[in-house]
Each structure stands twice: as C-alpha cells, then as structure tokens.
Amino acid sequence: MAAAVTAAPKGNGGSRGQVGAGEADCTGTKGPGPLATAYLVIYNVVMTAGWLVIAVGLVRAYLAEGSYHSLYYSIEKPLKFFQTGALLEILHCAVGIVPSSVVLTSFQVMSRVFLIWAVTHSVKEVQSEDSVLLFVIAWTITEIICYFFYTFSLLNHLPYLIKWARYTLFIVLYPMGVSGELLTIYSALPFVRQAGLYSISLPNKYNFSFDYHAFLILVMISCIPVFPQLYFHMIHQRRKILSHTEEHKKFE
Amino acid sequence: MFKRHRSLASNRKRELFFQGVSRSIMKNDMRNFHSLSQLVLSAGPLKATPAVKHSKTTHYEIEILDAQTRKQICMVDKVTQTATIHDVKEKFHKACPKWYPSRVGLQLECGGPFLRDYITIQSVATSSIVTLYFTDLGQQVSWTTVFLAEYTGPLLIYLLFYLRISYVYDMKESTRRVRHPVVHLACFFHCIHYIRYLLETLFVHKVSAGRTPLKNLIQGCAFYWGFTSWIAYYINHPWYTPPSFGNRQVTVSAINFLICEAGNHFINVMLAHPNHTGNNACFPRPNYNPFTWMFLLVSCPNYTYEIGSWISFTVMTQTLPVGIFTLLMSIQMSLWAQKKHKVYVKKFNSYMHRKSAIIPFIL
Numbered sequence: 001m002a003a004a005v006t007a008a009p010k011g012n013g014g015s016r017g018q019v020g021a022g023e024a025d026c027t028g029t030k031g032p033g034p035l036a037t038a039y040l041v042i043y044n045v046v047m048t049a050g051w052l053v054i055a056v057g058l059v060r061a062y063l064a065e066g067s068y069h070s071l072y073y074s075i076e077k078p079l080k081f082f083q084t085g086a087l088l089e090i091l092h093c094a095v096g097i098v099p100s101s102v103v104l105t106s107f108q109v110m111s112r113v114f115l116i117w118a119v120t121h122s123v124k125e126v127q128s129e130d131s132v133l134l135f136v137i138a139w140t141i142t143e144i145i146c147y148f149f150y151t152f153s154l155l156n157h158l159p160y161l162i163k164w165a166r167y168t169l170f171i172v173l174y175p176m177g178v179s180g181e182l183l184t185i186y187s188a189l190p191f192v193r194q195a196g197l198y199s200i201s202l203p204n205k206y207n208f209s210f211d212y213h214a215f216l217i218l219v220m221i222s223c224i225p226v227f228p229q230l231y232f233h234m235i236h237q238r239r240k241i242l243s244h245t246e247e248h249k250k251f252e
Numbered sequence: 253m254f255k256r257h258r259s260l261a262s263n264r265k266r267e268l269f270f271q272g273v274s275r276s277i278m279k280n281d282m283r284n285f286h287s288l289s290q291l292v293l294s295a296g297p298l299k300a301t302p303a304v305k306h307s308k309t310t311h312y313e314i315e316i317l318d319a320q321t322r323k324q325i326c327m328v329d330k331v332t333q334t335a336t337i338h339d340v341k342e343k344f345h346k347a348c349p350k351w352y353p354s355r356v357g358l359q360l361e362c363g364g365p366f367l368r369d370y371i372t373i374q375s376v377a378t379s380s381i382v383t384l385y386f387t388d389l390g391q392q393v394s395w396t397t398v399f400l401a402e403y404t405g406p407l408l409i410y411l412l413f414y415l416r417i418s419y420v421y422d423m424k425e426s427t428r429r430v431r432h433p434v435v436h437l438a439c440f441f442h443c444i445h446y447i448r449y450l451l452e453t454l455f456v457h458k459v460s461a462g463r464t465p466l467k468n469l470i471q472g473c474a475f476y477w478g479f480t481s482w483i484a485y486y487i488n489h490p491w492y493t494p495p496s497f498g499n500r501q502v503t504v505s506a507i508n509f510l511i512c513e514a515g516n517h518f519i520n521v522m523l524a525h526p527n528h529t530g531n532n533a534c535f536p537r538p539n540y541n542p543f544t545w546m547f548l549l550v551s552c553p554n555y556t557y558e559i560g561s562w563i564s565f566t567v568m569t570q571t572l573p574v575g576i577f578t579l580l581m582s583i584q585m586s587l588w589a590q591k592k593h594k595v596y597v598k599k600f601n602s603y604m605h606r607k608s609a610i611i612p613f614i615l
Contacts, residue, residue, distance in 0.1 A: 203491035208572035 036097040041154050043088065048147040050082035055140045072120075072132045079136065083116050112139075115181055119216075122197060123188040131187060135180025138173045145169065160245065167238040174234070178227055185216050192216060312373050312380055314340055319362055319385040331373055338369040340384075354463040357387040392463035399453040402472045406480035407446040413484035414439045425490035432494040434502050438487050438569050441509055445561065448517060456524050479577045486571050495570040505568035512560035515543040519554040535600040549612035551596045552589040556610050559585060586610055 032040065054075045061074035072079075090106045092098040120132060149166045152158045191197070198212040312335075314328040328343045341353035357366045360376055362385050373382060414435075416426045486492065495501040518541055522528065528536050535551075538544040546553035562578040586609070593609035609615055 202486075202489060203493050205493055205496060205570070206572040207486045207489070207493055207570065209486075 032097040037154055040092070040097060041151060043092075044147045044151040044154065047082060047085065048144060048151060050078060050085070051140055051143045051147065054078050054082065054136075055144065058137070058140065068133060069130065070128045072127050072136065075136070076127075080116055080121070083112055083139075087113065115184070118198075119185055119188050123191050125191050126184055126188045129184060129187050131180045131183030133180075135177045135184065138177030138180060141169065142173050142177070163245065164242065167234075167242055170234055170238075174231060178223065182220055182223060185220055189213060189216060310380065312377055312382055314373070315381060315383045316344060316358075316386050317383060319359065319387045322362075325386060333372075333374050335373050336369060337367045337371050337373070340373065341369070344386075351386075351388065352392075354392045355389050357389045358384045359387065360384065389465055391466040393466055393469050394463050396453060398464060398469045398472055399457075400450065401469060402476045403446050403449045403453065405473060405477040407443060407450070409477060409480045410439065410442050410446075410484045413481070413488045416488060420485065421488075421490055429490050432492065434494055434569065435487060435492060437502065437506060438565070441506070441565065441568075442484075445513065445565075448513065452517070452520055456520055458524050479573075479580075483571060483573045483577060486573055487569050493570070495568065501570070502568055505564040509561050509564035509568065512557045512564060515546065516554055516557035516561065518543040519546070519557060523554065535596065535603040546612075549607065550589075550610055551593045551604065551607050552610055555585040555589045556612075559610070586615060589615075 057075040057078065058071055061071050062068055065071075086109050089098070090102065090109055093100045093102045093105045115135075120126060126132065145162065145165050149158070149162050152162055193213045198210070200208060200210045202209045310333060311329065312331040312333070314331055316325045316328065317323065318325055326344065326347045328340055328347065331340060331343070337358060338353065340358070341356045344356060345352050359366055364385075366387075367376065367384075376382065413420060522536050522544060525536075527534055536544070536547055538547045543557075544553075546556060550556050559578070559582045562574075562581060566574045566578050589610035593604075593607075597604045
C-alpha cells in the first residue's frame with residue numbers, strides 16, 4: 001500500500017515529486033530558485049546513495065549467508081534512516097520548493113514511515129518474515145529509480161532510460177510492494193493482539209480506548225479500494241507520458 | 253464598428269448586383285425580364301444604406317464550450333446587454349434541460365474562476381461573441397438540506413446510544429451499574445445544542461438561496477455523524493468514568509455551557525437581522541444584551557461561543573474523543589473566522605480597531 005501510494009503519484013508529475021524537464025506543467029509554474037535547486041539536488045543525490053547502500057547491503061548479505069531469509073537485519077539501520085529522511089519531502093512541499101500537494105505527499109511518506117516503525121520495528125517477530133524482504137526490495141528499486149529521476153530532472157538532463165524505467169517497472173514493483181506490506185501487517189496481527197500493543201482499554205480517566213489490532217485490520221481493508229485506482233492511474237499516466245515523449249522524438 | 257461592417261457589406265452587394273445585371277443583359281436577351289427580376293429580387297437595397305445608428309439592442313451570442321473537451325455544447329443567442337450570467341444559465345438550461353442553473357459552472361477561460369451569477373455579460377464581453385467554458389458542478393443540494401441533515405443525525409444517534417441498545421453495549425453490565433448524573437446531563441445538553449441548531453436553521457438563519465454540491469452534504473454528514481457516534485459510545489458506556497474533580501467540575505462547566513449556548517443564540521439572532529446580512533451589511537453593534545458585548549472584542553463571536561460550548565462539554569464529561577472533536581471543530585471555525593475577519597477589516601476598517609477574529613486578544 002505504501003509502495004503503491006508512493007509509486008503512483010510519483011508517476012504523476014504533478015503530485016509528489018519535482019516536475020521534470022520532460023513533463024509539461026499546464027500551469028507553467030516556475031521551478032525553484034537556484035539555491036533551492038542546489039539543495040534539492042544534494043538531497044536527491046544523498047537519498048539515491050542511501051538506497052544504493054541498502055541495495056548493496058542486501059546483495060552482500062545474500063551472498064554471505066546464501067539464503068534470502070532474515071536479510072532485514074543486515075539493512076535495518078540504513079532503511080530506517082533513509083526512509084525516515086523522506087519526511088523532509090513533506091517539508092519541501094510545505095515550503096513550496098517542490099510543486100506537489102502537501103496532503104498527498106504526507107499521506108505517502110507517513111504510510112511508509114508507519115510501516116517501518118509501527119509495524120516492522122515494533123513487532124519483532126515479524127522481522128524474519130519473507131514479506132518484509134518483498135516490500136524492502138520493491139521499495140529499494142523504486143526509490144533508486146525515482147531519486148535518480150528527480151536528480152536528473154532538476155539538472156534538466158533526463159535520460160530516456162530512467163524515465164522509461166520509472167514509468168514501466170512499477171507494473172511489477174507496485175503489486176510486489178503492496179503484497180509485501182499487506183502480508184507483513186497480516187503476520188503482525190496475532191502478536192499485536194497477544195501483547196496488547198499500543199492499545200488502551202476502558203475504563204480509564206479520560207474515557208478513551210484504542211485497539212491497535214482493529215486499527216491494523218482497518219488499514220488493510222482501506223488498501224482494497226485504493227490499490228486498483230492508483231494502479232490504473234499509473235498505467236494511464238504511463239501511456240500519456242511515454243507516448244508524449246515518442247511524439248517529441250518523432251518531431252526532432 | 254458594426255456600422256462600418258454593414259455599410260461595406262452593402263456596398264459590395266451593390267457592386268456585384270450591377271456587374272451581374274450588365275453581364276446577363278449582354279449574354280441573354282430572351283430571358284432578360286426574367287433574369288432581371290430575379291436579380292432585383294435577390295439583390296440588396298437599391299438605395300444607399302441609411303446610416304445605422306449605434307444600436308441600443310446589440311445582442312451578444314454566447315458560445316458555450318465544454319471545459320475539458322473544448323467542444324461546443326450550444327450557442328445562446330439574443331442575449332441582451334444587461335443580461336447577467338444567471339440569465340445565460342437559465343437560457344442554457346432551456347436549451348439543455350439536464351443542466352439546471354445551480355449545477356452550471358461558467359468560466360471565461362479554462363482554469364479560471366467561476367463567474368458569479370450577478371456579473372453582467374457586458375462587463376466580461378470583449379466582442380459580440382463571447383466564449384464561456386462549462387463545467388458540471390455536480391448534483392446540487394440546498395444549504396438548508398445540508399444543515400438539517402447534519403444536525404438531525406447527531407441528535408438521533410446520541411439518543412440511540414443513550415438508550416443503550418443491546419447491540420452496542422453488553423446488557424448485563426448496562427443494567428448493573430447506576431449511571432452517574434453527568435451522563436444524563438450530557439445527553440440533555442447535547443440534545444439542547446442540536447435542537448437549538450435545527451430551530452435556528454429553520455427559523456433564524458437567512459441562508460442564501462445558494463446550493464452546494466452533493467459531495468459537501470456527504471462529507472458534512474459523515475463528519476458529524478461519525479464523531480457523534482464515537483463520543484456517544486464513550487459517554488454512555490457502562491464503564492464510563494465520571495470527571496476527576498466531581499460535582500464542582502460538572503457544575504462549573506455546565507453553567508459555562510449554558511452561557512455559551514445562550515451567547516451563540518443571541519449572536520445568531522443578531523446576525524440574521526437584515527442590517528447585518530447581504531451586500532449592504534454594516535458591522536453589528538453591541539447593544540444592551542451582555543452576550544453581544546463580545547462584538548467589542550472579536551469579529552466572529554458566534555464561533556467563539558460555539559468553541560466555548562464544546563470546551564465546556566469536554567470538561568464536563570472528561571472524555572478524550574469529545575476533546576478531539578472540539579479540536580477539529582475549533583480549527584475549522586478558526587479558519588472560517590480568519591476569512592471573515594479579513595473581509596470585515598477591508599469593509600469596516602473603522603470598527604475593527606483592536607479586534608481579533610475569534611479568541612479575544614489572541615487569534
């Protein structure tokens with residue numbers, strides 16, 4: 001769900017993410033100033049490097065251990081650091097140096113951060129599951145391509161390959177990420193119920209109760225209407241943007 | 253501009269007529285009379301075109317295009333100079349019956365602001381043919397319907413929870429414990445609050461005849477009904493914990509609640525007075541009624557009193573969900589108050605000295 005939500009509107013140039021050179025913005029807004037552009041380039045380069053570190057870490061751990069179970073532990077720290085660092089993107093939108101909607105971006109980033117901290121970190125038993133690996137791989141590949149894309153767009157030097165990769169690989173990565181996330185939440189449920197994690201029950205002084213188990217189930221159910229919508233929206237975007245580029249190529 | 257066009261056109265016609273006449277006479281003598289009469293009948297005026305005075309009845313033609321496909325939907329013609337956007341919408345409705353006027357959004361350019369109903373065509377027209385872009389604003393409902401739905405729901409929902417229907421609460425627990433008086437008081441106050449809202453919507457507020465998209469109705473109802481269910485569940489729960497400071501807390505907040513309710517009511521009555529609504533409104537002046545003295549400090553005391561009532565209700569029941577509801581309502585009302593405050597400052601600069609929008613001296 002989080003992967004989906006991040007991948008999809010990222011594909012839509014107007015939502016999360018900087019408007020690249022190849023994407024027409026019908027309102028014709030100016031880009032960020034030179035200082036902001038420099039900062040954004042540095043930010044995107046750092047994030048790309050971070051996710052590359054995670055990718056390399058995964059490959060090394062796999063080669064060292066010979067199996068793909070429990071690879072989460074080898075990249076736990078960089079994953080937490082760089083995914084949480086994506087919170088800065090909300091700030092970018094709020095300040096205005098990135099022309100995206102604050103609400104949409106915060107929704108995406110918060111859902112990722114929620115999965116990392118409130119599910120995977122909090123429920124230790126879930127960390128050795130294969131579903132964690134599923135969404136980690138999906139996120140890693142997606143984020144590397146996306147941050148490459150943003151870096152090159154800001155520098156106005158977007159290679160077609162990166163654009164193609166961003167708008168095509170999601171077809172596989174998106175469902176992969178969503179299934180990984182849902183399976184992780186599902187496997188965390190019994191442990192949450194057993195430990196009464198993050199739950200408050202009546203009676204108490206403030207007459208409030210919260211059942212984290214029910215909340216997680218609600219989160220899972222809310223994915224169901226969202227996923228197909230975003231997926232087909234991304235496919236539509238892909239058709240629009242990639243054919244737009246081909247037309248440009250023909251005329252050149 | 254029109255005069256010149258017409259005289260040029262008629263000149264051209266006359267030239268052609270003469271040319272045509274001479275040619276046909278030379279060519280065909282047999283059918284002279286016939287062709288001549290034909291030409292005479294088809295030609296324009298033989299005498300010089302009289303000077304066309306500036307027509308007072310210049311008609312506009314409005315071309316209505318779909319905002320997304322840019323295709324023409326229809327042409328509204330014979331629109332007089334003094335016609336407004338509202339008249340155009342009515343004519344459009346006659347031509348295309350399914351778009352009733354309140355559902356139609358007309359823009360001068362794609363992505364521009366929607367034109368208000370009172371704007372005249374003359375003020376936006378640059379030529380005799382005006383192009384407007386049409387957007388379907390969706391199914392519309394009147395504001396009164398929206399308010400009635402939003403306020404009736406909480407009233408009934410809270411009572412359902414109060415009566416402790418078996419689905420919601422465990423019956424054994426419910427019958428065993430005696431309810432604290434504050435639970436009954438909370439129900440009573442909650443009902444007073446919403447009954448007052450309903451009566452004011454029906455009899456006091458001069459709601460503009462405007463309508464709003466159906467989406468707003470759904471959203472508003474979802475918000476009010478959802479939150480009311482949530483707070484009613486906790487207050488009427490068998491395991492409800494009464495306030496920590498006991499009767500003192502309840503009494504003080506109850507009195508505060510009643511004061512704020514009365515204040516809100518009097519302010520609403522005052523705002524509904526013809527002097528204070530509509531385009532020629534003047535800023536409300538505090539009178540002998542002490543509740544209206546809030547106008548000296550803030551520009552939107554109705555919101556101030558409403559936030560006050562909800563805070564009192566929260567303190568009285570000491571329930572966190574009510575607090576969350578109060579917080580959200582306060583944020584929403586502050587935004588509305590700020591907007592209104594800006595309008596007031598522009599309009600009534602002299603009255604607005606040292607006034608704040610919603611909370612005295614702070615916001």
